[in-house]
Amino acid sequence: MTTCLTFLSATAEETTGVFGDPFSLASGPLRTADSPHPGFPPYSLAVRGPSARCARTADALGLETVPEPALRDFDYGRWYGRTVADVVAEDPYGYSAWLTDPDAAPHGGESVRDLCERTARWLDALPSDTDRALAIVEPSVVRGALVHAFSVPARAFRHLDLPCPPAVVSLILRGDGWHVRYGHGSASEVHQATPDEPVSPARARPADRRTAGREYTGGTYGPVA
Template sequence: MTSRVTLVSPAMSPSLRQARFYDGDPIDDTGAAHARSAAGSLPPAARTVLSPSARCAQTAAALGLDGVVRPELAGLDVGRWRGRTLDEVGAAEPEAVTRWLTDPDWAGHGGESVQQVCERIGRWLDAMSDTDGRTLAVVEPEAVRAAVVHALALPVTAFWRLDVAPLTATELSGRSRRWNLRIGRPLTAPATPAAD
């Protein structure tokens, strides 16, 4: 039995544009238009699941997907940093930012550590390895990073070395918890047949 998991990152939102820790904002008009134009570009799936965020729900809707919200697919909880830019936090708490970026177990912002998000997403991915067919998952960029770290058995410190562009598909396929990776395919409008 081969399992396939396609992880789709959300369309552009103000927080992504401003390098701000996600605070629940919706996708912007440009992001919504790009997602609508990419509707139909994803392969058919046995199931569709979503991170519990506005931008993931809106991205899925714009792509024409109807999914089930899965709380375990939430993005990284950054506690008191929510809604602030990395520059703002770095200016106010430079030692804390350094620690956060170098120590996967650190959660001094009051949220969850990178280690914890990798473990949470890893448990979900392990469960998917025993599921036949394709799963589409519209998830936060941190969930994509965590899934890749887990799937490839990378050190958790690699989490910060993985960039996830908006509205891209990262594909995992495998069996018996051994995954192969196809990373970062942009979602584009499906090709239309040529007129005769």
């Protein structure tokens, strides 16, 4: 069976400037919906990261999802809730190590490798009868999934740029391995990747913001059919 797993990313530290989730469910939903957006197909599995912003994203799209602890953002340890600027001012060497060494965890939490391995274990444990699945997660989890799909070292994590949130990345598992499709945050893009569509196999090539909505075909990016 072919599995189509679509990741939809919420915002994170890169855009908020804060490590961890600065939002609270107490601030209310982004939008209340009684039923899923009509552009979304049915899913055999619909999960989200346990953070408040992932819950808010799911609520804004009118999607019923189940929290999945394995798809949580980094454990930022002592840095949680702090701004990037404060951390850089207090521990510039630690922050530099965090950006360059996949095994570094200067905050006392998780390293990049830790997150990548955790995400890979979840991907490998997907039920074999899963046909179409949706996961609303932090961008860090999407990158961790791409490291696994591309079979690249954990140090490639920082070079896998995503389109600005909400970004859509679909991983399609077939007999020859994972295939990757990039998209945007619209319902039509989430709907676009189907298990039966021809897509190019994952290759060890970082994504780029200019490639959003296009597909890697071995050397160049072309429009998604």
